[in-house]
Each structure stands twice: as C-alpha cells, then as structure tokens.
Amino acid sequence: MNPRKIVTLIEETHAEGGRPVETPARVAVVAAVIENPWAGQGFVEDLSAGIDAVASEVGALLAPRVIAALGEPVEAYGKAAIVGLDGEIEHGSAIIHTLKFGDHYRKAAEATTLLPAVEKRGPAGVVFDIPLKHKTDATIRSHHQSIEVRLADAPHPGEIVIALAAAAQGRPQQRLAPLSTEQ
Structure with missing residues (x-):
C-alpha cells in the first residue's frame, strides 16, 4: 500500500444556532488515497489477498494520525471508503x-463500539459524509453527527479513499433527551 496522498481536515465550530459554543467543537478527518488492490481484475471472488495486503497497514497509518490531528481525547468516531469508478463498493x-x-x-481511541461507516463509489471530487457515534456507547444521541468531506482529485478510477473521522465531543448545542427517556 503506497498512498498517493494523505489529507488532513480539521473543523472547529465556534457558534451554532446563533449562540457561541462554550468550547469550540472540534472534528478531524484523515484520508489516504490508495490504489485499489482489485482494480482492473474483473470480478474477484475471494478478496482476502487484497484485504491482507492493505487493511491492517492503512488502519495503522490513519489511526494515530486522526487522533493527533484532533489534539484532544476522542469521544466520537467513524470511517469511510470511497471507491473510484473502476472498482466496486465491496472493495472499500x-x-x-x-x-x-x-x-x-478502536485501540488507539480506547473505544469499544463498532465504527459507523459510509461506503460509496464515485468520481474524483465526490462529496461524502462520514457518520460518527460515541466510541463506547452508540446510543448516546449527542454524539450522532457527521462531517462532510470532498477531495478534489480523488478517487481516481483505480483508487480508494479510506478515511477516519474523530470528534472531541458531541454535536454543538445538542439538546435531545437521552434515549432512555423514551423506553
């Protein structure tokens, strides 16, 4: 796995709903643009060789980078795989x-829940939203959020964009009652 590029995005929300946010809400995204290990091969029945060649390495590359970019403890997280037009969503x-x-x-963020995800196929510059949820309890409503991402020149037809997102808090100004109040 040789990334063509790595992109880091930081978003800080200082006001929401016409009011200042007490502590700016911070979300970070780190995306790697990699070659699709199955591109140009037609339908590949067994994807395990490509998984073995890429999955752990790209996870090890992105996890510490997104945590460092956030610069605060992770409370919510998510992931994305955006496949170029010569691939299948299944590849991502x-x-x-x-x-x-x-x-x-999960280990780097000290998390226990499954990572929410988006998978999509599209051309370079396609917009995608990465969903985030609380890292230890996916029912905590305040942390259900998303961040919009777009890389102007990726993915190329034979590439995949793999991204991780991290938030240091829930949504700014969240006011929903806990899920337990409806049960």
Whole structure:
C-alpha cells in the first residue's frame, strides 16, 4: 500500500444556532488515497489477498494520525471508503469492515463500539459524509453527527479513499433527551 496522498481536515465550530459554543467543537478527518488492490481484475471472488495486503497497514497509518490531528481525547468516531469508478463498493467495504483495519482505531481511541461507516463509489471530487457515534456507547444521541468531506482529485478510477473521522465531543448545542427517556 503506497498512498498517493494523505489529507488532513480539521473543523472547529465556534457558534451554532446563533449562540457561541462554550468550547469550540472540534472534528478531524484523515484520508489516504490508495490504489485499489482489485482494480482492473474483473470480478474477484475471494478478496482476502487484497484485504491482507492493505487493511491492517492503512488502519495503522490513519489511526494515530486522526487522533493527533484532533489534539484532544476522542469521544466520537467513524470511517469511510470511497471507491473510484473502476472498482466496486465491496472493495472499500472489504478494507474497512475488518478487524485488521478497525482494531487499530478502536485501540488507539480506547473505544469499544463498532465504527459507523459510509461506503460509496464515485468520481474524483465526490462529496461524502462520514457518520460518527460515541466510541463506547452508540446510543448516546449527542454524539450522532457527521462531517462532510470532498477531495478534489480523488478517487481516481483505480483508487480508494479510506478515511477516519474523530470528534472531541458531541454535536454543538445538542439538546435531545437521552434515549432512555423514551423506553
């Protein structure tokens, strides 16, 4: 796995709903643009060789970078795989929906829940939203959020964008009652 590029995005929300946010809400995304290990091969029945070649390495690359970019303890997290037009959505899913990939992030973030994800196929510059949820309890409503991402020149047809997102808090100004109040 040789990334063509690595992109880091930081978003800080200082006001929401017409009011200042007491502590700016910070979200970080780190994305690696990699070659699709199955591109140009037609339908590949067994994806395990590509998974073994890429999943752990890209997870190990991205997990420490997104945590460092956030600069604060992770409270919510998510992931994405955006496949270029010469690939299948299954190619992205094969990389990010494995413990070989996700355990790097779970361990680094001290998390226990499954990572919410988006998978999509599209041309360079396609917009995608990465969903985030609380890292230890996916029912905590305040942490259900998403961040919009776009890389102007990726993915090329034979590439995959693999991304991780991290938030230091829930949504700014969240006011929903806990799920337990409806049960």
